[in-house]
Amino acid sequence: MLLEIHRGDAHLISGQLVYVTANPEQRQSVPMPASLRQAILDYEKISPSVA
Numbered sequence: 001m002l003l004e005i006h007r008g009d010a011h012l013i014s015g016q017l018v019y020v021t022a023n024p025e026q027r028q029s030v031p032m033p034a035s036l037r038q039a040i041l042d043y044e045k046i047s048p049s050v051a
Contacts, residue, residue, distance in 0.1 A: 019048075 005012045019040060021032045041047060 017048075 004014045023030050
């Protein structure tokens with residue numbers, strides 16, 4: 001997800017937000033649970049891109 005922060009017309013910063021879920025014991029990424037994915041989609045005003 002790309003994001004920008006502005007103060008009035010002034011662009012302050014741009015960034016990218018990446019959601020990652022992991023198994024801390026195996027130290028590997030794991031698929032995001034469907035309930036978490038849906039919670040994020042319900043929360044965000046602009047739907048994030050899905051890789």
